[in-house]
Amino acid sequence: MGEAFTLLGFGPEGWGHALLTAGLTTLAVSACAFACGLVLGTLCAWAKIAGPAALRRAADIYGVVLRGIPDLLVIYLFYFGGRQIVTAIANQFGHTGPVEISGFVAGSLAIGLISGAAQAEVLRGAFHAIPSGTLEAARVTGMRRWTMFRRIIAPQALRTALPGLGNQWQSVIKESALVSVTGLVETLRAVSVAANSTELPFLFFLAGGAIYLAITTVSGLVFRIAEWRAMRGQPAMRVGG
Amino acid sequence: MDLAFIAAVFPKLLAGLPLTLSLAVLSLSGGAILALLLSGLRASSWLGAQFANFYVYIFRGTPLLIQIFLIYYGLAQFPALRHSLLWPLLREPYVCAVLALMLNDAAYTSEILRGGLRAVSSGAIEAAKVAGMSRPTMLRRIVLPLAFRQALPAYGAEVTSMVKATSLASVVTLMEVTGLARAEVSQSYRAIEVFLCAAVIYLVLVTLITRLVHWLEDRLSTHRSPALDRSPA
Amino acid sequence: MKITRSSFLTLGLGAAAGLVFGTAPRSASAKEWKVIRVATEGAFPPYNMHAPDGRLIGFEPELLQELSARMNIKCEMIAQAWDGMIAGLTDGKYDAIMDAVSITPKRQEVIAFSTPYAAAPSGLAIMKDGAIKSLPGTGTRIQLADEAATKAAVEEMAKPLAGKTIGVQVATIQNDFLTRYLKDVVTIRTYSSGPDTFLDLKSGRVDAVMASAINLNASAKKSNGEMIASGYVFAGGLLGQGSAVGLRKSDPELKELFDKALKSVAEDGTLKRLALKWFEIDITPAL
Structure with a gap:
């Protein structure tokens, strides 16, 4: 037991610092991925609701493909192929030579891409849950589209979407563990290295599990509070999917 | 794109499909049984409900990959376990992978089941009670079928996500589709072509399953009466 | 240059990519490392x-x-x-x-x-109290270029290894060696990382591990005598230069x-x- 404390601690023989840094990397990758997913998801939700036919079709295909491929393969494809795509774009822009794309960037983008497909569905559902009356009222008062989006649609939809987005954030954290296959030292990679080095896999994988559990639990609470605040003063509303 | 290379890779990867499917089928069936047990536990007592909640909390709060590593490498660390009767089973990477996938699936499925059960109307239950059905009969003929229909869309998503999750079994030396793809990449050094081939295999598989679930949803829809079914299309 | 809609889009995407990835353009022509x-x-x-x-x-x-x-x-x-x-x-x-x-x-x-x-040559490691008690030829190095000696050594090793499982890191020269010389005799299990092979050797999931002799000795030393390097070691040929x-x-x-x-x-x-x-x-x- 004492040995476990030494190994997980912050002393010279302890892996505490490495695990702490790795935990923060997991948070950083997840945050970037979630932001990517939110942007993509919003664009896709818009394309599906109000976009031109071609864009709607593109958004549909994106959703079907991303939900049909294992996350691990999406990350591999992004890790190995992402650079070529980005380089091709950069070269069009007048850039010569390759553009670096690190494990961090590849991982965040790949998970963002996966999460974007799911977030699009959450946001679309939230949009449809907006009572059509409020939209009509806004239109009647002569609101411009952007004003309407900002003042009517976004606040209402976001409130309805919060639980779904919270779930997506939890998924993103768990998916971020897969980025370890690219060699990026996030939580899972760090505990694997420690497990191999000390030959104590149980201790370190358990510690890794605890780190993820801590992150998901705390951020779950944050989302719960956000939901509660968003719902304040609102009549109880059933959220339809 | 080198078509000859891709044509050579496809059959190599398809050789892993039976293993992928058997992992998915076994862990889904095991997961479903465990989920039913968890639901029973939840209904049984306060303590049982706490245990079930804790189980779901742990397995949904951590990545599947770490669960697989913990079961495969973690458990093997204990000499007592290695000398126990369970070892001939836990020694096998296949058993460890199925165990991890199954335990994980049970957590998600039990939540889906909970949602489905909550949606069964009290009217249906009352009607069954009035008709004099015993509790097991009611469960078997009224509650579970209704809950199943209600939970079907969510469960369909869980089935496809488990099929995709089997790709993680490759980290414990299993040569299913993804495992074969990874081996092929390290032999041929051509990552994108090989992983794209693997992606296509999963995409087709998942699309087929999604279609099947939609078909099943249609069949089991309450608004479709048997009489309509028999009418010419 | 006439700016078409698509080139405008690429321009925009390229600029975005530049912002995101912090373009460090390495000129392709003049390579000053x-x-x-x-x-x-x-x-x-x-x-x-x-x-x-x-x-x-x-x-x-x-x-x-x-x-x-x-x-x-x-x-x-x-x-x-x-x-x-x-x-x-x-x-x-x-x-x-x-x-x-x-x-x-x-x-x-x-x-x-x-x-x-x-x-470094390549060799095998086993557990002292494992399924394989020892392998022949410990301390002798075989050059794969010497085909007769290789054949004799492999045949000698094949006897105690028959039906056993050998762990090896994927896409390594040792993996190639096993596939070439012992495929029909043993079950080869490949791992994506080297240390995992030793974890599974210790737990008894595999009966032997093949790796670089240096790597084997380091692991053996760490195991306090539980794990030992045993049998012929091989070099040259498909084991590289x-x-x-x-x-x-x-x-x-x-x-x-x-x-x-x-x-x-x-x-x-x-x-x-x-x-x-x-x-x-x-x-x-x-x-």
């Missing part, structure tokens, strides 16, 4: 491994430091998974790899190699720089000193 990235696994003791504080330590990180000073290039070492490491090099993720990578004809089709800096820095074929100048620096560390005894420090034997190849 100032900073390079070198990939290693950080999981192949004592060649390379992670210290508890996350630093990469071992023979190769220290050798790279020496080479870096002599080439006057800043070398940044990064940890990567082994499977996909060569693909990542050709793909341009990093400029060199140092991960006890042996020179083999098959790899030479895809990447270039510097002159070798270490040459020693470990070298892996480079892209399109960077001959970089290869030249590495070759020169390697020659310099070999001549002034630095290479030998590092080998003795980390391997406890001199495995520097005759250059």
Whole structure:
């Protein structure tokens, strides 16, 4: 037991610092991925609701493909192929030579891409849950589209979407563990290295599990509070999917 | 794109499909049984409900990959376990992978089941009670079928996500589709072509399953009466 | 230039990409190497491994430091998974790899190699109280070029190994060796990382592990005598011509720089000193 404390601690023989840094990397990758997913998801939700036919079709295909491929393969494809795509774009822009794309960037983008497909569905559902009356009222008062989006649609939809987005954030954290296959030292990679080095896999994988559990639990609470605040003063509303 | 290379890779990867499917089928069936047990536990007592909640909390709060590593490498660390009767089973990477996938699936499925059960109307239950059905009969003929229909869309998503999750079994030396793809990449050094081939295999598989679930949803829809079914299309 | 809608889009995307990835344009024509990235696994003791504080330590990180000073290039070492490491090099993720990578004809089709800096034979490790009690030929080195001796040694080893499972890291020369010589006799189980093979040897999931003899000895030493290296060791042929820095074929100048620096560390005894420090034997190849 004492040995476990030494190994997980912050002393010279302890892996505490490495695990702490790795935990923060997991948070950083997840945050970037979630932001990517939110942007993509919003664009896709818009394309599906109000976009031109071609864009709607593109958004549909994106959703079907991303939900049909294992996350691990999406990350591999992004890790190995992402650079070529980005380089091709950069070269069009007048850039010569390759553009670096690190494990961090590849991982965040790949998970963002996966999460974007799911977030699009959450946001679309939230949009449809907006009572059509409020939209009509806004239109009647002569609101411009952007004003309407900002003042009517976004606040209402976001409130309805919060639980779904919270779930997506939890998924993103768990998916971020897969980025370890690219060699990026996030939580899972760090505990694997420690497990191999000390030959104590149980201790370190358990510690890794605890780190993820801590992150998901705390951020779950944050989302719960956000939901509660968003719902304040609102009549109880059933959220339809 | 080198078509000859891709044509050579496809059959190599398809050789892993039976293993992928058997992992998915076994862990889904095991997961479903465990989920039913968890639901029973939840209904049984306060303590049982706490245990079930804790189980779901742990397995949904951590990545599947770490669960697989913990079961495969973690458990093997204990000499007592290695000398126990369970070892001939836990020694096998296949058993460890199925165990991890199954335990994980049970957590998600039990939540889906909970949602489905909550949606069964009290009217249906009352009607069954009035008709004099015993509790097991009611469960078997009224509650579970209704809950199943209600939970079907969510469960369909869980089935496809488990099929995709089997790709993680490759980290414990299993040569299913993804495992074969990874081996092929390290032999041929051509990552994108090989992983794209693997992606296509999963995409087709998942699309087929999604279609099947939609078909099943249609069949089991309450608004479709048997009489309509028999009418010419 | 007429700005069409699509080129405008690419322009925008390119600008966005530039913002996101912090474009560090490396001009393709004039190659003045100032900073390079070198990939290693950080999981192949004592060649390379992670210290508890996350630093990469071992023979190769220290050798790279020496080479870096002599080439006057800043070398940044990064940890990567082994499977996909060569693909990542050709793909341009990093400029060199140092991960006890042996020179083999098959790899030479895809990447270039510097002159070798270490040459170790390959062998097997077993558990003292495992399913295989011992293997014949311990202490004898077989050159694969000697076909008769190889055949005799493999046949002798095949008897105690028959029906057993051997763990090996995927896409390594040892993996090739097992596939070529023992495929019909044993079950080969491949792992994406080396240390995992030893974990499974310890737990009894595999009965033997094949790896570089240096790697085996390091693991055996750590196991307090539970794990032992046993049987013939093999070298040459498909087991390659020693470990070298892996480079892209399109960077001959970089290869030249590495070759020169390697020659310099070999001549002034630095290479030998590092080998003795980390391997406890001199495995520097005759250059």
